[in-house]
Amino acid sequence: xxxxxxxLVLLSAFLHALWNAMLKRHADPEAGxxxxxxxxxxxGGLWALGLQGEAFPTRSGWMWGLAAGxxxxxxxxxxxxxxxxxxxxLAYTVxxxxxxxxxxxxxxxWLGEALTPLTLAGAxxxxxxxxxxxxxxxxxxxxxxxxxxxxxxxxxxxYHVAYKQALGVGAQPPALFALGMxxxxxxxxxxxxxxxxxxxxxxxVRLSPFLxxxxxxxxxxxxxxxxxxxxxxxxxxxxxxxxTSIAFALLLAVLQGERPGRRQISGAALVMAGAVLLGWPx
Numbered sequence: 001x002x003x004x005x006x007x008l009v010l011l012s013a014f015l016h017a018l019w020n021a022m023l024k025r026h027a028d029p030e031a032g033x034x035x036x037x038x039x040x041x042x043x044g045g046l047w048a049l050g051l052q053g054e055a056f057p058t059r060s061g062w063m064w065g066l067a068a069g070x071x072x073x074x075x076x077x078x079x080x081x082x083x084x085x086x087x088x089x090l091a092y093t094v095x096x097x098x099x100x101x102x103x104x105x106x107x108x109x110w111l112g113e114a115l116t117p118l119t120l121a122g123a124x125x126x127x128x129x130x131x132x133x134x135x136x137x138x139x140x141x142x143x144x145x146x147x148x149x150x151x152x153x154x155x156x157x158x159y160h161v162a163y164k165q166a167l168g169v170g171a172q173p174p175a176l177f178a179l180g181m182x183x184x185x186x187x188x189x190x191x192x193x194x195x196x197x198x199x200x201x202x203x204x205v206r207l208s209p210f211l212x213x214x215x216x217x218x219x220x221x222x223x224x225x226x227x228x229x230x231x232x233x234x235x236x237x238x239x240x241x242x243x244t245s246i247a248f249a250l251l252l253a254v255l256q257g258e259r260p261g262r263r264q265i266s267g268a269a270l271v272m273a274g275a276v277l278l279g280w281p282x
Contacts, residue, residue: 002232002233004232005229005232005233005238006241008225008226008228008229008232009225009226009229009238009241009242010241010244011225012221012222012223012225012226012229012242013241013242013243013244013245013248014245014248015218015219015221015222015225016222016226016242016245017092017245017246017248017249017252018218018222018248018252019036019215019218019219019222020079020083020088020092020249021088021249021252021253021255021256022211022214022215022218023036023079023080023083023215024083024088024256025211025256026204026208026211026212026215027204027207027208028084028200028203028204029079029080029083029084030077030080030081030084030191030192030200031192031197031200031201031203031204032080032204032208032211032212032215033076033077033079033080033188034185034188034189034192034201034204035201035204035205035212035216036212036215036216036219037076037181037184037185037188037216037219038185038216039212039213039215039216039217039219039220040177040181040216040219040220040223041178041181041182041185043216043217043220044174044177044178044180044181044182044220045178047174047177047178047220047224048174048175048177048178050174051172051174051175053172054170054172055171055172055174055175056166056170056171056172056175057169057170057171058169058170058171060165060166060169061166061169061170061171061176062166062171062179064162064163064165064166064169064171065162065166065171065175065176065179065180066179066183067158067162068158068159068162068163068166068176068179068180068183069179069180069181069182069183069184070183070184070187071155071156071158071159071162072155072159072180072181072183072184073183073184073185073186073187073188074151074155074158074187075152075155075156075158075159076184076188077187077188077191078148078149078151078152078155079091079095079148079149079152081145081148082094082095082145082146082148082149082152083145084145085142085144085145085148086142086144086145086146086148086149087142087145087253087258088249088252088253088256088258089249089250089253089258089260089264090142090145090146090149090264091145091146091148091149091152092149092245092246092249092250092253093130093246093249093264093267094146094149094150094152094153095149095150095152095153095156096130096153096156096242096243096245096246097127097130097131097153097243097246098149098150098152098153098154098156098157099153099154099156099157099160099243100126100127100130100243101127101153102153102154102157103157103160103161106157106161118277119277121277122274122277123274124274125270125273125274125277126243126270126271126273126274126277127274128270128274129246129266129267129268129269129270129271129272129273129274130243130246130267130271131267132263132266132267132270159180160230160238163176163180163226163227163230164230164238167227167230167231173224173227173228173231174224176227177220177223177224177227180223226238226242243271244271244272246267246268246271247268247269247271247272250264250265250268
């Protein structure tokens with residue numbers, strides 16, 4: 001992977017872990033995520049104002065963008081549910097690790113992504129790290145959170161592939177991000193359609209306006225860097241390397257008071273080693 005793309009993905013990984021940790025700090029993550037994505041939508045629209053040329057040169061790019069938006073909406077809903085019930089470190093590991101296992105076969109078999117001994121070794125070490133990190137038996141409400149994290153993994157894989165396909169037929173990253181948020185936000189609003197749900201969102205806005213705004217800014221930066229990197233290299237490599245965010249998430253979880261065990265710490269070390277192998281210039 002070229003150094004510029006490597007830097008973009010690693011920075012995106014850190015920001016992704018950071019905005020998830022910030023969402024976890026909301027008293028009600030399911031309500032908070034609605035406000036966060038509203039901020040994303042506004043910032044995505046501002047980003048798209050600087051577009052030069054056609055946003056979606058082909059119809060297929062538009063359709064893939066819509067598909068990515070649907071996956072985003074489902075991902076954000078399941079992410080918020082998982083963070084409500086499970087610790088950040090555990091939920092994040094299951095979601096990102098599961099997405100990795102789904103995207104790599106798709107990238108190689110369908111998208112024609114090349115494999116080399118070095119990338120294979122990196123992916124294997126990284127996958128081993130994810131497996132070791134995830135060897136924690138959830139108890140009580142955490143089990144429900146892990147189930148939602150597994151659903152989130154499917155959605156993560158879906159939007160990575162959809163974004164990559166849209167970019168491959170000429171869609172521009174700013175327009176693609178704005179479209180994804182434009183589709184995802186109404187989906188999240190539908191989940192809060194009742195008076196109780198709307199009241200919870202408004203309470204979160206009143207209680208944590210600055211946290212909500214900051215979370216949205218960090219989330220936007222994370223996705224912007226992801227799309228820029230996806231435009232340069234393959235989806236499998238980007239998603240695998242972006243899973244270094246698991247190590248960042250564990251560190252942030254510790255700072256928030258969680259106490260990951262030896263398995264999770266060992267897994268984080270393996271994740272970082274796999275990332276180095278995967279990102280090593282060929």
